[in-house]
Amino acid sequence: MRYDYLVDLGLYYQSHEEHTYLDLNGDPKKELLIAYETNRTAPGKTVLFKEPFFLFYQGNRARIRLPIVEAELKHFFDNYKDYYYLPDEDMCVLKSVAHAVSPDHRENAKKETCYIRYSGFFIPLLHADLPSFRQDYKSRMLFEQYHPEEVTPDFCDRIGATILHYLNA
Numbered sequence: 001m002r003y004d005y006l007v008d009l010g011l012y013y014q015s016h017e018e019h020t021y022l023d024l025n026g027d028p029k030k031e032l033l034i035a036y037e038t039n040r041t042a043p044g045k046t047v048l049f050k051e052p053f054f055l056f057y058q059g060n061r062a063r064i065r066l067p068i069v070e071a072e073l074k075h076f077f078d079n080y081k082d083y084y085y086l087p088d089e090d091m092c093v094l095k096s097v098a099h100a101v102s103p104d105h106r107e108n109a110k111k112e113t114c115y116i117r118y119s120g121f122f123i124p125l126l127h128a129d130l131p132s133f134r135q136d137y138k139s140r141m142l143f144e145q146y147h148p149e150e151v152t153p154d155f156c157d158r159i160g161a162t163i164l165h166y167l168n169a
Contacts, residue, residue, distance in 0.1 A: 003046065006168045010039030011062060011160040013153040018068065030068035032123060032146075034156045038062050048167045052124050052141070055167050064163050068146055072119040073133035080114035091116060112137040121146040126162050 014035040023029050038060050046057040054065040077083060083092040084106040092109045093101070118133060122143035125132055132142040 002168055003048075005040065005043055006046075006057075006164065009057075009062075009164060011036040011157065011164060012038070013156040013160070014061075016151055016156055018148065030070070030121070032066045032068055032151065034064045034066070034160060036062045036064070036156075036160055050167050053163050053167060055164065062160075064160055066123050066159070066163075069122045069124075069143065070120070071122060071135075071143075072117055073122060073135060073143055074115035074117055074137075075131060075133050076111070076115045076137060080109045080111050083109035083114050085109040085113040118145065126166055 014037050016032060016034045019031050019033050020028055021031070038057070041060050042057045044058075046055070048055040048057075052067050056063045056065075077092070080092075082095055084095055084098045084101065085092045085108070086098075086101060086106050088105055092114045093106075098106055115137075122133060123146045125142040125144045127142075132144060134142055
């Protein structure tokens with residue numbers, strides 16, 4: 001559903017905070033809450049959800065919720081023909097440095113096996129202009145690494161506008 005009053009809504013960063021809560025299974029989860037002032041007053045209380053984002057909009061205030069996921073994800077390389085996959089280590093290496101690996105322990109990488117693993121905290125990503133991570137090659141949901149020190153007003157303004165557009169599409 002598209003809300004006309006959200007088209008061209010201006011979001012102006014006010015603050016952000018990390019929040020920890022218990023999910024339905026009692027497991028602790030983290031989220032990033034970003035508060036904005038808006039250029040228009042909401043006609044009422046608006047709550048939008050489209051996996052994995054929430055928008056709360058009331059008065060001239062809006063708040064966006066992004067989950068912070070702790071996981072091991074994979075970064076896939078586009079130039080898979082330049083890599084070998086090492087099945088025993090479940091990783092890929094550049095062919096130019098893999099000469100020391102026995103041919104019995106390596107194979108040409110495929111799109112699905114040309115990755116390196118990263119463990120840490122991630123937030124969902126709507127476009128792949130940054131290094132992106134995912135659970136497997138066919139996963140549609142992309143993530144970027146989450147570093148609290150990189151959550152700046154500029155970051156929040158950019159991500160707010162992108163998420164607002166996504167939620168109202």
